[in-house]
Amino acid sequence: MTDIMEAQADYLKGFGTELSPTWRELAAQDTHRIEPSLADENSPFLGDDPIPASRYTSYDYHREEVEKVWLKTWQVACREEEIPEVGDHFVYRIAGMSFIVVRTAPEEFRAFRNLCMHRGRELVDCSGKGAKSFRCAYHAWTWNIDGSLQGFPGKWDFPTVGEGSHDLRTASVARWNGFVFINPDRNAAPLAQHLGGMDRHFADWPLDRRFTLWHVRKTIRANWKVAMEAFLEGYHLAMTHPQALPSVSEHGTQYDIWQEGDAAYSRSMTPTAVPSHHARGGSREEAIAVQWALLNGLRMDDAPELPENIHDRATLAQWRRDNLSALTGADYADLSDAMMLDSIQYWLFPNFCPWLGEGLPLTYVFRPDADMPDTCYMDAWMLVRMPDDAPAPSAPAIIELGPDDPFEPHIGAMGEIFDQDDFNMPKVQIGMKQWPDDLAGVTLGRYQESRIRFLHKVLEERLGHTAR
Numbered sequence: 001m002t003d004i005m006e007a008q009a010d011y012l013k014g015f016g017t018e019l020s021p022t023w024r025e026l027a028a029q030d031t032h033r034i035e036p037s038l039a040d041e042n043s044p045f046l047g048d049d050p051i052p053a054s055r056y057t058s059y060d061y062h063r064e065e066v067e068k069v070w071l072k073t074w075q076v077a078c079r080e081e082e083i084p085e086v087g088d089h090f091v092y093r094i095a096g097m098s099f100i101v102v103r104t105a106p107e108e109f110r111a112f113r114n115l116c117m118h119r120g121r122e123l124v125d126c127s128g129k130g131a132k133s134f135r136c137a138y139h140a141w142t143w144n145i146d147g148s149l150q151g152f153p154g155k156w157d158f159p160t161v162g163e164g165s166h167d168l169r170t171a172s173v174a175r176w177n178g179f180v181f182i183n184p185d186r187n188a189a190p191l192a193q194h195l196g197g198m199d200r201h202f203a204d205w206p207l208d209r210r211f212t213l214w215h216v217r218k219t220i221r222a223n224w225k226v227a228m229e230a231f232l233e234g235y236h237l238a239m240t241h242p243q244a245l246p247s248v249s250e251h252g253t254q255y256d257i258w259q260e261g262d263a264a265y266s267r268s269m270t271p272t273a274v275p276s277h278h279a280r281g282g283s284r285e286e287a288i289a290v291q292w293a294l295l296n297g298l299r300m301d302d303a304p305e306l307p308e309n310i311h312d313r314a315t316l317a318q319w320r321r322d323n324l325s326a327l328t329g330a331d332y333a334d335l336s337d338a339m340m341l342d343s344i345q346y347w348l349f350p351n352f353c354p355w356l357g358e359g360l361p362l363t364y365v366f367r368p369d370a371d372m373p374d375t376c377y378m379d380a381w382m383l384v385r386m387p388d389d390a391p392a393p394s395a396p397a398i399i400e401l402g403p404d405d406p407f408e409p410h411i412g413a414m415g416e417i418f419d420q421d422d423f424n425m426p427k428v429q430i431g432m433k434q435w436p437d438d439l440a441g442v443t444l445g446r447y448q449e450s451r452i453r454f455l456h457k458v459l460e461e462r463l464g465h466t467a468r
Helices: 002-009 023-028 059-070 191-195 224-229 284-295 313-328 337-341 413-432 450-462
Strands: 075-079 089-094 097-105 108-113 133-135 142-144 149-151 170-176 179-183 210-220 254-260 263-270 343-348 352-356 362-368 376-385 399-401
Touching: 023 337, 059 362, 059 450, 075 089, 075 097, 075 362, 097 179, 108 170, 170 191, 191 263, 210 413, 224 362, 224 376, 224 413, 224 450, 254 450, 263 450, 284 313, 313 337, 313 376, 376 413
Parallel strands: 210 399
Antiparallel strands: 075 179, 089 097, 097 108, 133 142, 142 149, 170 179, 210 376, 254 263, 263 343, 343 352, 352 362, 362 376
């Protein structure tokens, strides 16, 4: 107990300097009232225990995740605008399993296990539009989009097929902020119970009033946790993303975690428009110029001179309010500088990472792509605010990338960031497979990597390895 108390006593929650303050210090200087959800802080000390490398490489551990997490937990399948019309459907694959998510009425969605109830062939090969029914390509057994069996050849030879006996098997479906969630457990508790207080954090930030500018899905040669963990901390920025150092103070990030019954979620808030402590010769002026260029979709080499009315975080945030208001017709007047500029990213167990605010309006999802621990999908959406009087447009086609395909040509500047992360992930997976026996596991920073430790804490609880 004494050792734990001593460890907690020197548990430092971030690092800041006069030039590169922490997020909390910047929030205290904000020109607007900080939103109540952003003012919340919860960063308990979670210990120093190492994370066994086998959690990333073991097939047995992977199978436990499938049986106790992926078959039992709410998870994002798609956005509503990706299946905008009745009959539009989305094929969601995870860990060797497949599900069909279909819009069955203008405001109704259903999900089914994606297999023919005759001989087990995957029923729908790919996502599609305007289906009236789903017909198996093997023997022509056909189902209505509500999952009921419509008909099949040679009925005289199947006396055991009765009313409802071979309807498609359903999964639970729910909607939140424009996302369609599924849970393979048909007796799942409501999604609201899984979201917990995170729903309150997004109550005034309507992600359902956004549309998909792009959705990219890439297969990555790494365990889904390896891939996701790269996005749960800013500690890697100085080495992996050096181009961000002039305008991102990664060491000043605030990390928060919450566990409320069945709900487990966390958050990072990273200051932008201030230089990193690791930026050589960094200055506030350069930080503002770099951030302004990035917000305009420009690289620094192409950036015109900074406008005279922009000279600090406050004026940059006001320019962003005015610019976005003109584009969307929405009212940004009361939003804090932090909401306009900073990178505020949430994580909901097990794999959903939506962003809050205008700093970087992204959403990530990570999941095993096959029945193995060594590869995964990374999905990323760029979600742009719609004008208040505009109908939601249909989403563009998903950009599908193989493990050797780069992000950058497809999604611009964010692609460069993702490619830098992806460069590390397969190499981490290789390292995990040869972890030395004399070191108990992966070493995590107490604060900067606390969200990763929290992920493992909750995961171990759901697998029944520790008590909740």
